[in-house]
Amino acid sequence: MLTVLQVGAFPFPSHQGSQVYVAGMSRALARRARVLLACWAGSGAGAIPEGVRIVRTRWVPGSGVLHSGPHPGRPLQDLLLARTVRRILRTEAIDVIHAHNVEAPLAAWLARGRRRHPPVIYDLHTTMRHELPTYGTPGPWAGRGVRAVGAVVDAVVPRVCDGAVAMSEPAQRELLARGVAPVALIPPGIDPEQLQGASAPRARRRWGLGDHRWVVYAGNADGYQDLPDLFAAVALLPSARLLVVTGSPLPPLAAMASAAGVGGSRLRLVRSTSLADTADALAVATVAALPRRRCAGFPIKLLNQLCLGVPTVAAGGSARAIPGVIPVPAADPVAFAAALQALLSDPVRCRALGRAARRAVLGGWTWAARAEQLLRFYHSLAP
16 A cells, blocks of 8 residues: 655645645545645644544644745744654655645655655645735835745746646646656545535525625635735626635725725625635525636635536636636636626526536546546656
């Protein structure tokens, strides 16, 4: 039986996109292989995947920081992660290391040293040259500097790995352009049972949603999600109502929405504490919104939305060719508003798109199928 070490530079578990992705992958792999997960010491909401052994770094200040982006504790956390991976490699017979995003592959490379075994697989979640500038509000010169740093990181990380997993065709193109080989195109999957029990009546009661139709955004509110584009689109539709369910702080979102002209009875902001909150929000949704302009990886929330039968209007950089996804040009609130209005005013079409979306996801986007693809790729690198 293959032994796989997953490595993530984050607290675990959590309902953040990367953690949800790693949890689903690890849960499915654990039914067919031995799986360990090395991660930071902190944790958020959620359950440990059955059959997965968690190995955490020791606790230091910053271990529980769940938000994305730079913070002072990250360098120390990453060094501790490298130390933890080194300890695992000394005591366990690991066949392959699957390292996520940019920090974990570097930690795995440091831990492995000059040895060529086990192979380190790089899983690209995002591109740093695009994501880093979204944190804070740097001036034009500082912004160029941040992008340059991100570009260096994007170029260096693949060079320390022995192969890569691409979640999407944009990610595959990115990795091939960097000279990575081999690259396996393996999109994420979903465990439909994780979304069972979603209840629209419960959501309407809890959050005072009435009988209205709602546009729903369910996910974090970090800058790279481009939520101002969504608020601007909703502002163009005087009768549209927006429900945002997020684990991020609500006051900045309220200010952002107010600045765009969205507020009062047209807006509900809900602080999410569990996946059940997200499922309930999607159960009440007429249409979901995905305004993110660029996504080199895969917007994990998209599969939740489609699995629950919610058609999704998605900016071009995040749209994927799956039934139920309505692509619009990125950074175009007018086009986004028009697509939202077309669905809000046509419930028959909405229901048809939702049924097609759910059929497509259940038929070809489950983690059970993805785990088989991953294991074949692992065996090709660690025969």
